[in-house]
Amino acid sequence: xxxxxxxxxxxxxxxxxxxxxxxxxxxxxxxGSKIGLTTVYRALQALSDSGEIDVLRNDDGEAVYRACxxxxxxxxxxxxxxxxxxxxxxxxxxxWAAETGAKHGFTDVTHTxxxxxxxxxxxx
Amino acid sequence: xxxxxxxxxxxxxxxxxxxxxxxxxxxxxxxGSKIGLTTVYRALQALSDSGEIDVLRNDDGEAVYRACxxxxxxxxxxxxxxxxxxxxxxxxxxxWAAETGAKHGFTDVTHTxxxxxxxxxxxx
DNA sequence: CGCGTTTTGACAATCATTTTCGTTTTCGGC
DNA sequence: GCCGAAAACGAAAATGATTGTCAAAACGCG
Ligand SMILES: [Zn+2]
Ligand SMILES: [Zn+2]
Ligand SMILES: [Zn+2]
Ligand SMILES: [Zn+2]
Numbered sequence: 240x241x242x243x244x245x246x247x248x249x250x251x252x253x254x255x256x257x258x259x260x261x262x263x264x265x266x267x268x269x270x271g272s273k274i275g276l277t278t279v280y281r282a283l284q285a286l287s288d289s290g291e292i293d294v295l296r297n298d299d300g301e302a303v304y305r306a307c308x309x310x311x312x313x314x315x316x317x318x319x320x321x322x323x324x325x326x327x328x329x330x331x332x333x334x335w336a337a338e339t340g341a342k343h344g345f346t347d348v349t350h351t352x353x354x355x356x357x358x359x360x361x362x363x
Numbered sequence: 364x365x366x367x368x369x370x371x372x373x374x375x376x377x378x379x380x381x382x383x384x385x386x387x388x389x390x391x392x393x394x395g396s397k398i399g400l401t402t403v404y405r406a407l408q409a410l411s412d413s414g415e416i417d418v419l420r421n422d423d424g425e426a427v428y429r430a431c432x433x434x435x436x437x438x439x440x441x442x443x444x445x446x447x448x449x450x451x452x453x454x455x456x457x458x459w460a461a462e463t464g465a466k467h468g469f470t471d472v473t474h475t476x477x478x479x480x481x482x483x484x485x486x487x
Numbered sequence: 488c489g490c491g492t493t494t495t496g497a498c499a500a501t502c503a504t505t506t507t508c509g510t511t512t513t514c515g516g517c
Numbered sequence: 518g519c520c521g522a523a524a525a526c527g528a529a530a531a532t533g534a535t536t537g538t539c540a541a542a543a544c545g546c547g
Contacts, residue, residue, distance in 0.1 A: 243495075261534070275496035280535065300424045300503085301534060316467055325467055329459050336478045339451050343440055345480030352476045354460045356469030367525075385503070399527035404504065424534085425503060 243274055247282035248306060251292060256322030257303035257315075295353060318358035327354065367398055371406040372430060375416060380446030381427035381439075419477060442482035451478065 250266050251258060258266075264279045283304050286292040293305050293315070307313070307326055312333075316325040332352055340348030374390050375382060382390075388403045407428050410416045417429050417439070431437070431450055438456075440449040456476055464472030 259534090273496085277496055277498095277536085278494080281495085296420045296424055299534095300420055300426065302424065316464060316469060318469070319471070327463050329456075329463070331455050332453075332459060332476075335453050335456060339453070340440060340478050340480045343449055344483040345440060345442070345478075346486050347443070348478060348480035350476070350478045352456075352474070354464050354469075354472060354474045356464045356472035359468040362470050383503085397527090401505085401527055402525080405525085423503095 243278050244282040244285060246272060246274065247279055248286060248291070251286075251304060252306040254305075256324050257293075257295065257297070257305045257317065258322070259297075259301050259303050261301075263304075295351070314352045314354070316354045316356065318361055319355050320357055320361040323358050323360075367402050368406040368409060370396060370398065371403055372410060372415070375410075375428060376430040378429075380448050381417075381419065381421070381429045381441060382446070383421075383425050383427050385425075387428075419475070438476045438478070440478045440480065442485055443479050444481055444485035447482050447484075 246267060247263060250263055250270075260276070260280050260283055263283070264274070264276050267274050267279065283292070283294075283302075287294045287304065290310050291306070293307050294302055295315075297303050303322070305315070305324055309326065313326045313328050314332075316327050318324070329352070332350075336350040336352075337348055340346075370391060371387060374387055374394075384400070384403050384407055387407070388398070388400050391398050391403065407416070407418075407426075411418045411428065414434050415430070417431050418426055419439075421427050427446070429439070429448055433450065436457075437450045437452050440451050442448070453476070456474075460474040460476075461472055464470075
């Protein structure tokens with residue numbers, strides 16, 4: 240099915256960082272695609288719903304997406320300037336979050352953990 | 364200065380959870396205040412800029428604010444249903460984030476860490 | 488080919504947040 | 518107290534991302 244969705248997925252894969260829907264739309268159009276903005280949003284929603292891509296909010300509150308190398312649970316170290324991201328893991332953080340939630344009687348505990356900074360390239 | 368800002372701060376303090384600007388505005392108006400929405404936004408921005416209140420984004424991407432008991436660095440355990448929040452700390456998370464950033468050559472490393480769940484009251 | 492289903496995209500509608508801009512308050516100096 | 522500058526206000530318009538609508542186009546299949 241959907242060549243459209245694949246196009247979005249691929250465009251996203253070609254970037255190392257988090258990208259916004261508007262951003263990806265611009266890229267696709269620039270590459271000659273006749274895709275519509277609505278479809279880009281739908282594709283991104285479907286992809287994130289199925290867990291194929293990660294989504295988070297940047298400082299402006301807009302949703303940004305990334306096609307990560309793994310679909311297993313992980314977090315990111317994101318460059319505040321260029322958006323480049325590195326996948327990171329923190330076993331202790333995982334257990335800390337779960338325990339903290341349980342300690343206070345919370346159920347269905349999840350967490351958001353993102354580390355931001357300026358990457359080597361952008362700091363020079 | 365600004366009785367307005369104080370009004371916003373106080374209304375926020377009366378809640379144990381994170382609240383949105385629109386939400387606080389409705390509360391203030393309901394209490395008879397003639398405050399304008401613009402002013403609520405300005406007050407919240409000023410308060411968060413000065414570090415007096417914490418701000419984060421809910422699932423819908425809208426900014427929500429909270430008047431925490433301390434101005435020192437901490438995180439939250441937030442109820443996904445009612446928004447109630449508990450201030451939490453995680454020393455190991457702090458060092459983990461800093462080290463992870465440094466390990467990859469990132470500078471000016473910061474992090475966002477929030478734990479979500481369903482609070483005891485909302486789960487019953 | 489026909490036909491029902493799914494996908495698509497132009498366009499309108501939402502909705503939180505920001506800008507604008509004239510009005511009102513506040514405040515220090517007189 | 519009185520005055521003008523500066524700061525604070527608030528109503529209304531502008532912005533901008535995201536979502537809803539709906540008719541047209543692409544697809545699957547007999
Ligand atoms: Zn960078
Ligand atoms: Zn995790
Ligand atoms: Zn709750
Ligand atoms: Zn921290």
